[in-house]
Amino acid sequence: MTEQFTVPFPLQYGTYEDALKMVGKPGNRVVAEFSVNWEMIKVFCALEEDGNPSFWDEEYAQKQWGGIIAPPGLLLTWGMSLQWHPEKERQHYFVAMKVPLPGDTLINVGTSTEFHRHLFLGDRIAAEDRLLDVSEEKRTRLGVGHFLTTQADFYNQKDELIAVQTNQLFRYYVAEEG
Amino acid sequence: MAREISYRYWSDINEGEALSRVEMDVPFERVILDAAATQDYFPGHHNPAYAKHQGQKNIYLNTMAIEGFIDRVATDWAGPHTFIRKRQMQMRASIYAGDTMIGEGKVERRYEEDGRTLVDVSITISTQNGACVPANLTLELPRS
Numbered sequence: 001m002t003e004q005f006t007v008p009f010p011l012q013y014g015t016y017e018d019a020l021k022m023v024g025k026p027g028n029r030v031v032a033e034f035s036v037n038w039e040m041i042k043v044f045c046a047l048e049e050d051g052n053p054s055f056w057d058e059e060y061a062q063k064q065w066g067g068i069i070a071p072p073g074l075l076l077t078w079g080m081s082l083q084w085h086p087e088k089e090r091q092h093y094f095v096a097m098k099v100p101l102p103g104d105t106l107i108n109v110g111t112s113t114e115f116h117r118h119l120f121l122g123d124r125i126a127a128e129d130r131l132l133d134v135s136e137e138k139r140t141r142l143g144v145g146h147f148l149t150t151q152a153d154f155y156n157q158k159d160e161l162i163a164v165q166t167n168q169l170f171r172y173y174v175a176e177e178g
Numbered sequence: 179m180a181r182e183i184s185y186r187y188w189s190d191i192n193e194g195e196a197l198s199r200v201e202m203d204v205p206f207e208r209v210i211l212d213a214a215a216t217q218d219y220f221p222g223h224h225n226p227a228y229a230k231h232q233g234q235k236n237i238y239l240n241t242m243a244i245e246g247f248i249d250r251v252a253t254d255w256a257g258p259h260t261f262i263r264k265r266q267m268q269m270r271a272s273i274y275a276g277d278t279m280i281g282e283g284k285v286e287r288r289y290e291e292d293g294r295t296l297v298d299v300s301i302t303i304s305t306q307n308g309a310c311v312p313a314n315l316t317l318e319l320p321r322s
Binding site for chain 1: 234242265
C-alpha cells in the first residue's frame with residue numbers, strides 16, 4: 001500500500017471519447033509569465049552544472065551569438081504559471097493538462113524539439129499548443145491509461161519562430177495488483 | 179574550479195567518435211533545485227508520497243532537467259559554439275533522488291545540409307541501474 005498524499009494534482013476528468021473531441025482543435029496562444037532573464041538561466045545552469053560560457057560570459061556570448069542566450073532545456077519554463085498571482089487564478093498553460101480522461105496522474109514520456117532561433121535576455125515567448133493524438137487505452141508497467149501527443153510552437157515577441165516541440169505523456173491510473 | 183572548455187570543429191569530427199562521458203550525482207537537493215529552476219511543481223518532483231502513488235520509487239527529475247543534461251553532454255564535448263538544431267529524447271526509466279546520472283554518446287553522422295555543417299550524435303543517459311533515456315541530437319558546428 002502506498003502512503004497517502006495530501007494534495008491531489010488537479011486534472012480534468014472525462015472519457016476517452018471526450019478526449020478525442022479535443023484532437024486537432026487550435027490551441028490558445030499564451031504569453032509567458034517570465035521574460036528570459038539571466039537569474040533563471042544561472043539557476044538552471046547550476047542545476048545542470050553547465051559551464052557553457054554562452055550562458056555565463058557576456059563577452060563570449062556577445063561575440064558568438066550577439067548576447068547571453070537561454071539554454072534550450074529552459075524552453076518550457078518561461079511559460080510556466082506562478083504558484084500565486086494577485087489577479088490570475090493558477091492554471092496549467094499546456095493543453096495536455098486540460099484533456100479530460102480517467103487517469104488521476106501522468107508522467108512525461110518523451111520530447112522532440114526543433115530549434116530555429118536562440119532566446120536572448122529580455123525576450124518574451126508566446127506558445128501555442130494543440131493536441132495531436134490520444135491513444136486507445138494501453139497498459140504499461142506504471143498503469144493503465146492513454147498516451148497524449150501534443151505540439152507546441154514557440155515564438156518570440158517579434159513573432160519569430162523559436163522552436164517547435166512535440167511532447168508525449170502518459171495519463172494513467174495505477175492498476176490494482178492482481 | 180573552472181573547467182577547461184573544449185571547442186570542436188565540424189571538419190575535425192569523425193563518425194563513430196565517442197563523446198566525453200559526463201557524470202553527476204542526483205541528491206534530493208538537485209531534484210528540488212530542478213522543480214525550482216524549471217518552475218515545474220508537479221508533485222512527482224518534490225513529494226515522495228505522490229511519487230509512490232504514481233508507481234515511482236521516489237521523487238524523480240523532470241523532462242527539462244534531463245534535456246538540459248543531454249544538451250550539456252553534447253556541448254561539453256562539442257563546445258559552446260554549438261547550436262543544437264534538434265533533440266529527441268525518450269524517458270524509458272525515471273532518474274530518482276539518490277541516483278547518479280551518467281551521459282555517454284557517439285557521433286552517428288557528419289554531413290552538410292542547406293548550407294549548414296551538421297553532426298548527428300546519439301546520447302544515452304543512464305544511472306547505476308542501467309540506461310534510462312536514449313536521445314538523438316543534430317548539432318550545428320563551425321566548419322573549421
